[in-house]
Amino acid sequence: MxxxxxxxxxxxxxxxxxxxxxxxxxxxxxxxxxxxxxxxxxxxxxxxxxxxxxxxxxxxxxxxxxxxxxxxxxxxxxxxxxxxxxxxxxxxxxxxxxxxxxxxxxxxxxxxxxxxxxxxxxxxxxxxxxxxxxxxxxxxxxxxxxxxxxxxxxxxxxxxxxxxxxxxxxxxxxxxLPAREMSAGVAEVIKYGLIRDADFFAWLEDNIDALLAREPEALAYAIERSCANKADVVAADEREQGVRATLNLGHTFGHAIETATGYSTWLHGEAVGAGMAMAAHLAEAMDWLSATDRARVEALIQRAGLPLAPPRSMTSEQFLQLMAVDKKAQGGHIRLVLQQGIGHAVVTDAVPDDRLRATLNHYTDGN
Amino acid sequence: MxxxxxxxxxxxxxxxxxxxxxxxxxxxxxxxxxxxxxxxxxxxxxxxxxxxxxxxxxxxxxxxxxxxxxxxxxxxxxxxxxxxxxxxxxxxxxxxxxxxxxxxxxxxxxxxxxxxxxxxxxxxxxxxxxxxxxxxxxxxxxxxxxxxxxxxxxxxxxxxxxxxxxxxxxxxxxxxLPAREMSAGVAEVIKYGLIRDADFFAWLEDNIDALLAREPEALAYAIERSCANKADVVAADEREQGVRATLNLGHTFGHAIETATGYSTWLHGEAVGAGMAMAAHLAEAMDWLSATDRARVEALIQRAGLPLAPPRSMTSEQFLQLMAVDKKAQGGHIRLVLQQGIGHAVVTDAVPDDRLRATLNHYTDGN
Known part of the structure; x- marks a missing residue:
């Protein structure tokens, strides 16, 4: 029994x-x-x-x-x-x-x-x-x-x-749950560590394999801590006027990937995984994230079974066009969520166009 | 100029x-x-x-x-x-x-x-x-x-x-605005007097003709006082858990009329006019409204160009069936809004079935 x-x-x-x-x-x-x-x-x-x-x-x-x-x-x-x-x-x-x-x-x-x-x-x-x-x-x-x-x-x-x-x-x-969907869920779990919980990020580095193996204790802990982090953010900003937008880390890039691929080949979490890697690249270019921390971010995304880059078929122009119509856009500016170190993220429209373009070019062979 | x-x-x-x-x-x-x-x-x-x-x-x-x-x-x-x-x-x-x-x-x-x-x-x-x-x-x-x-x-x-x-x-x-639609609007105006504003009801008795003649001052006063009354009720009960239901005076009978006539021949306000007359009949039967006050209610509804009774083709059984599925019904009981004098209304499920039936029979030749 x-x-x-x-x-x-x-x-x-x-x-x-x-x-x-x-x-x-x-x-x-x-x-x-x-x-x-x-x-x-x-x-x-x-x-x-x-x-x-x-x-x-x-x-x-x-x-x-x-x-x-x-x-x-x-x-x-x-x-x-x-x-x-x-x-x-x-x-x-x-x-x-x-x-x-x-x-x-x-x-x-x-x-x-x-x-x-x-x-x-x-x-x-x-x-x-x-x-x-x-x-x-x-x-x-x-x-x-x-x-x-x-x-x-x-x-x-x-x-x-x-x-x-x-x-x-x-x-x-x-x-x-199929393995791909499991990984896609872990993408959002990693996101909570990245945007506001450095200790949780470190726990994930230690326990990512147990999580993917569906060990009940690891699962329950990760779900509870993810939900608790999200609940804190939502309680502070129920109608998404401000800080709640940090929950969209990786999502502006990710939505562009999902739209470009017709929502048929990439899972949402996979697009978010690649989007978080792209956001880390841009954060490093802004001097907001160290090279060491960006390497930690990429390593965890990869170990979770998630992609680190968008499909090679996409172009920078395509990204710019799709990101501009994303519903997070306000008044014509591209508004992005970027990390400042591991465990902290900000909503910013301070990214110069040429720096965004440089990151997009890095991931799209410059075309 | x-x-x-x-x-x-x-x-x-x-x-x-x-x-x-x-x-x-x-x-x-x-x-x-x-x-x-x-x-x-x-x-x-x-x-x-x-x-x-x-x-x-x-x-x-x-x-x-x-x-x-x-x-x-x-x-x-x-x-x-x-x-x-x-x-x-x-x-x-x-x-x-x-x-x-x-x-x-x-x-x-x-x-x-x-x-x-x-x-x-x-x-x-x-x-x-x-x-x-x-x-x-x-x-x-x-x-x-x-x-x-x-x-x-x-x-x-x-x-x-x-x-x-x-x-x-x-x-x-x-x-x-066509005259019929004007009268239909006045039905709701009268309702505010009936449910919570005896002074406004008396003002309407004095000014109903000016209102129907679209005199701007009379219109502006009636609109403001109606909206102010409704605003008071809504502020007290935004999600319609309690007192707001008094705004449905005449509406449960009225919806039955609208449904029975396929929403094609009666305007909503006309059905509410007849519904308020029926509610006044029932309130008198409950000893909640005097015969004199009921006569005042009927006189004002009539002067507004509104019907005092449902179509003769309707039956009591039809009313009972249509009222029971009205969305104001809770847990199987028919909940009604009834006046207690002019200027006060309550939400009640205390009306005995036979008393409701007697009122319905009065308006439907007893069939």
Whole structure:
């Protein structure tokens, strides 16, 4: 007989919208407090056709006795659309679910973002619970309240800020995660070390192999520390007016890579990995990061199984054009997040054009 | 040479989201402070094909020098859809409008609700300004932050709470409003008197004819006092957890009428007028309203040009069924807003079934 260790409890402090993230193995069973988080007796689980066969039943079991239904969408970023939201809204209305109902997201980031926005807009906002099933979603979507869907003209362009009632990050579900997706999640974990937690960065240098091997203790620690770092940033700046933008380290370069490659070949975390390497190059050029520290950054990104450079097919001009339309752009200037040493990052528009261009040329053969 | 009198300024107090409603004639010209309300230099005016020929140009003129564009949707409730929102989002993205842009609603309630939700969800929320062009929109949509669109399975089922940066209620635009729409707007004006402002109700008894004749001073006073009453209620209960529900006086009966008639023959305000008469009947039956006061209520509704009863084709059973699915229903009980005298209303689930049924039978020949 095995016993399930008590989960880690991380409190995300947002006043009356505060909530708990439960982190650890064995959290999807009947011991989950899921039912306690529901304001009413109606719940709709939103999931996809990859996750449903693996983890839907335990969630339904945890809510037995309530009016719980599920909607299974096709897997993939291509379905993160307003049309998918409309399917969720139609199902909620067919079920005659009222304002006291709860939408439960069971899946990765796509499902979390989509179901969160569906919950935010249904009857102007109903309760929302997240059960993220990828490392990326556990460390990234669990905190911050960002929800949304893609528009043909831009990613995440339609959405809302909507906080969950609670999050269950079960480390057991990561056992079935493909290695590439595991690495992609680790990219965001490394990011928290880089932007504000030098001790965590050092811990990652020591424990990256245990993490990739899915050792439960290492996973739970990394998830908790990532979420705690993000929660600190978000609590200080819920609506992304200032410091929260540091969470976009590597993302402006990364989004350019994702857009140039049509969001089909690179995973988001892979693009962020290469983007963080590019940002480290630029930070060194600005004399904000030593050569030694840049080498540490590159070594950890590489050991995590992530790329250190964008695809060779991209050009500097392409980067400049794609970065300028990124939604972080304000008033025409390219605004970047760059490190100042390991464990500190700033949002800056002080990078001279020629220095940015020099970094882009370094990664694109100068064309 | 004519001079434009200074407008009335009503401050809606919502902490850091406080804003001003300007009320009076001649507010759409170049003297408007519209441009000062914009956080950036990009604005998209959302309007419809009835209003655009009349009032779009003065709005564009008031913003000359900024990057201002317009999108004109077909007129009518049938276009208050997610699909119309997607047209607005597509236009915003084609224009490459960033998070500092503003969406300006120029039209009645449909345009205000739709453009407000489009603004709420674009890049997770951009600035929003309202220029309501009907009396109903000026007294109702100007305050409260409710935005949204219809779903084939229910009205206003998809939406958000999103406060405007400012509202311009130009009384001149009401000159072109059809008499039926004028009366429909007065229904909501009467409602404010009934639920919380006995003095205003008495003022309306004295000034209803001036109001219907569009006398500017009477209009400006009625709009300001209606908005002030609504603002008080909303400030106390922004997310509609309690007292705000009193704003739904007459609306539960009214929605049943609108649904039964397919939202095609009755205007919303007409259904609310009949709904308030029905609520007064029930309040008298509960001994909460005297026969004399009920007669005053009916007289004012009638003088406003509004119906005092639902269509004869409706049955009590139909009412009961349609009222039970109204979104104000909670946990299976029919929750109603009823007057206790003139100038006071309560949210109650204390009405015995047989008493409700007796009122319904009174209005439906007992079938």
């Amino acid at each position: 095995t016993t399930t260790p008590d989960p880690r409890h991380l409190q995300v402090d947002l006043g009356e919208r505060s909530y708990t993230i439960l982190i650890g193995p064995g959290q999807l069973g009947t011991r989950t407090p899921l039912a306690d988080w529901l304001p009413g007796r109606q719940a709709l689980v939103v999931t996809n056709d990859t996750i449903a066969p693996l983890y839907l039943q335990p969630v339904l079991d945890a809510l037995s006795g309530l009016q719980v239904e599920a909607i299974t969408l096709p897997d993939g970023e291509a379905h993160k659309t307003v049309a998918s939201c409309e399917r969720v809204w139609t199902r909620l209305l067919e079920l005659r679910f009222d304002r006291s109902c709860t939408v439960i997201a069971l899946g990765g980031g796509v499902i979390g973002d989509l179901a969160g926005f569906a919950a935010a807009a249904y009857q102007r906002g109903v309760a929302f619970v997240q059960i993220p099933t990828t490392l990326l979603a556990q460390v990234d979507s669990s905190v911050g309240g960002k929800t949304g869907v893609n528009h043909p003209l831009g990613k995440n362009m339609i959405g809302a800020f909507h906080q969950p009632r609670g999050v269950i990050a079960d480390t057991d579900v990561l056992a079935s | 004519t001079t434009t009198p200074d407008p009335r300024h009503l401050q809606v107090d919502l902490g850091e989201r406080s804003y001003t409603i300007l009320i009076g004639p001649g507010q759409l010209g170049t003297r408007t402070p519209l441009a000062d309300w914009l956080p950036g230099r990009q604005a998209l005016v959302v309007t419809n094909d009835t209003i655009a020929p009349l009032y779009l140009q003065p709005v564009l003129d008031a913003l000359s020098g900024l990057q201002v564009e317009a999108i004109t949707l077909p007129d009518g409730e049938a276009h208050k859809t997610v699909a119309s929102c997607e047209r607005v989002w597509t236009r915003l993205l084609e224009l490459r409008f960033d998070r500092s842009c503003t969406v300006i609603a120029l039209g009645g309630g449909v345009i205000g609700d739709l453009a407000g939700f489009a603004a709420a969800a674009y890049q997770r929320g951009v600035a929003f300004v309202q220029i309501p062009t009907t009396l109903l929109a000026q007294v109702d949509s100007s305050v409260g932050g409710k935005t949204g669109v219809n779903h084939p399975l229910g009205k206003n089922m998809i939406g958000a709470f999103h406060q405007p940066r400012g509202v311009i209620a130009d009384t001149d635009v009401l000159a072109s």
